[in-house]
Amino acid sequence: MSLIQTDENIIAQMDSYMQRVSELAPQIYKRRPVACVNTFGCQQNVSDSEKIKGMLKKMGYTFTDEPIDADFVLFNTCAVRGHAEERVFGNIGTTKQLKRERKETVVAVCGCMAQQEHICDRIRKSYPYVDLVFGTHVTHRLPEFLYKRLTGSGRIFEISNDNNEIIEGMPLSRDGKIKGWLPIMYGCDNFCTYCIVPYVRGRERSRASADIIAEAKQMIADGFKEIMLLGQNVNSYGKGLDEDINFSKLLRKINALPGDFRIRFMTSHPKDCTRELIDTVAECEKVERHLHLPFQSGSNRILKQMNRRYTREDYLELISYAKKRIPEVSFTSDVIVGFPGETYEDFLETLDLVKQVGFASLFTFIYSKRNGTPAAQMPDPISREEKGKWFSELLKVQEQISRAKNADLVGREFTVLCDSTAGEGRLSGKTLSFAEIEFEGNENLIGKFLKVRIDKFTNLLQGSVIE
Template sequence: MERKNVLIPQADLDRQREFEEKIRAMFASREAHPVACVDTFGCQQNVADGQKLMGMLADCGFTFTQDPKEADLVILNTCAIREHAEDRVFGNLGALTHTKKENPEQVIALCGCMAQEPRVSERIRKSYPHVDLVFGPQALWKFPELLWQVYETHKRVFSVQDEHGTIAEGIPVVREKGVKAWVSIMYGCNNFCSYCIVPYVRGRERSRDPQCVLEEVRQLVEAGYKDITLLGQNVNSYGNDLDLDYHFPDLLADIDKIPGEYLIRFMSSHPKDATKRLFDVMAASPHVAKQLHLPFQSGNDRVLKEMNRRYTRQQYLDLVNYAKSVMPGLVLTSDVIIGFPGETEAEAMDTVSLVEEVGFDALFTFIYSPRPGTKAAEMPDPATRAEKQTWFDKLLEVQNHMSAKLHAAYVGKTVRVLVDGESDDPEFPLTSRTEGNRLVRLKGDKALIGQFIDVTVTGSNTWALYGEAV
């Protein structure tokens, strides 16, 4: 992929602002006040995309609601990683037939990773005639133009061409109120893990210019955001396409130089590209949280090879052992798949034993879900769902015991947290996060929200800590 083909020219971006003005003028001429509902599914990258959609809609004159019945425009911003998420989207699309019936002028759009899958867009075309607009992640930057086409032609619009992917700088963003923000530092994926659809729907890896990332983070810090997460399908390969000899550890080190009171996190990391230098930079950077999400997926070498992960169990263990050695107290989390096609019980128990050996603070665990179009979906899969569930239950048993034990060790200690919101627990009305991203439910006044404070941990369970401000 040639770098010169990646950046969207400024003239093309300016043209999108013209379509925003057309939409704003159209509603103004009707003396209408358009309302949009943006419903986002899936990962934080989707959340970041949803905030860009809201930014463009705000420039078009829209305000926002969470109730589709109140909306003139409903956007389902979708995820294609798991079958369950896909089923929810189709269920929600079906329910929108009723809102469309009550408001025939309502525009319904489907975007995100699901929309980029040919089988999905074709299903929408044939079976969901009330959906007006379908576009994939690569077309997000030209959303105003696509929406204007719907309004102008009163016809359905599909923009799901197989594109290599682009970068569009300067798209407006509507961020959540509070202390947390997300910054995409790169897009796409080159890894082609055999179970994953992402490279097919988000295109090849392309990194944002370091100065653009640094300026965005600087603006967020100045605006008062204090928990900032850098996003990419594989942040560890950031910079490989820039021809600058500038990589993810360099970016982290430069971000750390930005003055202010804040924490930097990142996800996701691929073990094959994680380096000792990355961990050294993390250890030396006060603003970089000593938290690492490093998906290992399987603890068995044969299964890892079938997954096309390109590292071994021992290589993974060597990485986490080094990371722990330079960052004592590191909070380590991971993703795990149980029941990959062809996996045996013994191989699944290799995953369980790795969990026991490493001692993860928490895991995101999944029973394998086949995604059409991936290599793994074509593999023989003799194990039954009941067998996989048994292996999965064993994994959960081990990890829940580990999480409870690790959390119990916090009781009586004083930890520094960022108070980030309110909870529904009247006894502990505040939520906060440690540097390691552990949830701490707090007693205290909501005036503390947005502050770093010291708390004494008074209790714990498998999923959270409980504490009081010092």
């Protein structure tokens, strides 16, 4: 049976709550209500915040970046790293004064932190001025929670995870106009031993391809030039659906849509990255020539402890196939340094893998213990200071590789999607292989595909528009 059930009753119910809030809130605040949405963490959270803003907009809210100016302050949180959690608590703490001055302001916490029972308990006890706490499975019920709180309900804590549905058709307010997120699946079944995501985001479930295609078509019609397909493990897309689809087939369908746009995707798991997918990337002209493929460790012993279900040899073979098959391909990755039980010899294997692949850049992390995961129980004898030294060694090696790769691009010409300003009459854009180039130009070039020649590499690639 498919896990997907679009529930029209839920949408009708939420529509009714949205209508009621839109009538009530201006009476309470004596003005058009204002919301401040603070987003922490990964692209999935950014995408979820776009849905939250869509609902708020429909309820009549405008937006501010300043909590002090807001009638509704929301923290959409991340649970992946310990220090990020503490930062969120620091931010929540600043609303205490705000609530003292304007008690009708509603303060809410949602996202991955909120999905954890011990975090809810901490908020319940130590942050009495937080009005709403809701988890990742019930984000779409924000209008209901807000209405109930505005009509005098007590504090609301809702973190049930028995809802595995994907709710289609809720409003959405995208942040950008050129690059847009398009979630294709949610949750993760992999249970890497260091990771909290499967516990806070639930089991893998994919959106029906027709819903994704319809959204992609709308994005293209709205003028988006880059569609970022999003999911915790995009390349296992399609599992559990009744249709004959997988991630490669989905990519081909989106690639076939008419229009001038690019397709990116993240995140991919090496164990699900098939040759079929690499062939698809090679054959689809709109798909970026860039694979973000987190390897996490170059040591087979540590990969096993991490429950990653591939070996360094599998990974290197994949990379070698992609290099042969995809012209101009570039790679980025996530790496964890100092996983429990990791020795310097294990770390050297990571370093060796980094050199063999030649990543364009790396997202590097020192292991962060997450309560509730198997790795949190593993002996971890290496000091933080020692891990810090390994970390610096890795950064140094990667910096040399990145510099050499960038220097190799000087003198070449690329089609670049101009996506932002870079200050002082300069613009910034990315190649299909995800190299970032700065060049002079007028802001009306933003959102255009331009031919750019790379003139030099200092700390960044600098070029000139030639067409």
